[in-house]
Every structure is written in C-alpha cells, then in structure tokens.
Ligand SMILES: Nc1nc2c(ncn2[C@@H]2O[C@H](COP(=O)(O)OP(=O)(O)OP(=O)(O)O)[C@@H](O)[C@H]2O)c(=O)[nH]1
C-alpha cells in the first residue's frame with residue numbers, strides 16, 4: 209500500500225457523529241455505529257494523492273491519543289453536534305490543544321453535524337402547536353426560520369479564536385465562511401462538500417510540505433501507545 213501523502217483528522221466530543229460522517233462519505237451509508245475505541249483510518253485517493261482520514265475517539269479516556277493522531281496533520285475537522293452547545297465549547301476547551309502537533313500550515317474546518325434533528329424537532333413542535341407539516345407557523349410562504357441550539361455564527365466565532373490561538377493572520381488562511389459547515393451524516397447533507405472542499409485545499413499544503421523536505425515522523429517515545437486500536441478498514 210502506498211504511503212499516505214497527507215493526513216486529515218476528525219476530532220470532537222463523543223457522539224457528535226465523527227464515525228458516521230466518515231462512513232457516510234466513504235461507504236455512502238449511515239450504519240449503526242459503536243463508540244470509537246482508539247482510532248481508525250480510511251485511505252482516500254484524491255487526484256494523484258493518497259489522503260488518510262483518521263477517525264478518533266471522543267471519549268475522555270482516549271483523550272491523550274488525540275495529539276498523537278494529529279501529528280503532522282494537514283487538516284483537522286473539529287466536529288460538534290448542532291443540538292448540543294456543550295459539544296462546541298468542548299472543541300475549544302478540550303480538543304484545540306491537541307492540534308499543537310499538527311503541521312504548521314494545518315487547515316481547520318469546523319463542522320456542526322446532525323442538522324437533520326433540528327429540522328425534525330422544529331416539525332414536531334409545529335405539529336404540537338397545531339400547525340400542519342410544511343406550514344411556517346403563520347409565516348407568509350418562505351421557508352420557516354428554524355432556531356438551532358448552536359448557530360453557524362458560533363462556529364465562525366470559534367474559527368476566529370483558532371486563528372488567534374495559532375497566531376495566524378486571516379489574510380493567509382481560508383475565510384471562516386468557507387471552513388464552517390453544517391452537515392447531516394444521516395441524510396448526507398453537505399458531507400461530500402465538506403470532505404471534497406478540504407481535499408482540494410490540502411493538496412497545495414501537501415505540495416508545500418514535499419518541497420520543504422521529508423514529512424514529519426511520529427516520535428513514539430513522546431506518546432503513549434493505545435492499549436487497543438480498532439484497525440482501519442484498509443489495514
Ligand atoms: N440524526 C442523526 N444522528 C446522527 C448523525 N450522525 C451521527 N448520528 C448518530 O449519533 C450517534 C453517534 O454517532 P457516532 O458517529 O458514533 O459518533 P462519534 O462522534 O463517532 O462518537 P465517538 O466514537 O464516541 O467519539 C449514533 O447513534 C449515530 O447514528 C446525524 O447526522 N443525524
């Protein structure tokens with residue numbers, strides 16, 4: 209098997225849907241998942257490159273492994289659940305620090321998953337209030353404004369905090385609007401857009417890294433070995 213040219217890592221709290229997003233993209237389905245143990249990866253050929261995409265465990269007990277998985281990453285997908293504000297806060301509090309081992313020109317995407325539940329919840333409350341499905345609660349025809357527990361603006365604010373944390377100038381990185389996504393692994397909404405936008409963006413990073421010399425290697429002495437690692441689908 210050819211060595212991957214670049215690595216993308218999914219990070220985020222347990223249950224936000226990291227494994228489901230990856231399976232939706234790679235396998236085109238939404239199977240039942242079990243909470244991830246350790247990590248697992250897929251290899252995605254993209255143009256003339258091989259990109260590895262790492263799924264990580266959100267559970268606290270595996271937290272220490274996160275920085276090992278991020279080592280040398282060309283992009284990190286920080287995932288939260290749009291229905292759980294705490295999962296967005298956790299990205300800043302618990303997961304951002306893990307990306308210190310990523311490549312210096314690592315790209316960051318922020319992904320709010322499970323948007324289908326917002327729509328479902330809104331439809332349910334409309335019905336409870338006596339409005340039929342499809343009515344906009346007295347509105348005049350346009351699609352109803354669905355209140356989301358976490359708004360896209362909150363993700364954009366986090367993106368700007370990340371730039372500060374990494375001491376990056378916004379002129380040198382993609383705009384927040386390009387890097388904040390709302391997805392549904394269940395319906396597939398925006399899932400291809402997320403991964404393929406990112407693949408296209410990481411290609412120049414891979415080329416830059418190649419021009420600069422050999423890829424960074426893992427210093428195994430500085431990280432704990434996982435007790436159990438679920439093997440990747442390609443291993
Ligand atoms: N409705 C809905 N459910 C989802 C979506 N994505 C994931 N789920 C469900 O959320 C639960 C957790 O999904 P996982 O993909 O296992 O979450 P995870 O982030 O990988 O969790 P850990 O591996 O524990 O870190 C599962 O029951 C999924 O079926 C989505 O877009 N919509």
Ligand SMILES: [Mg+2]
Pocket residue numbers: 226227228241242243244263264265266
């Ligand atoms: Mg998982």
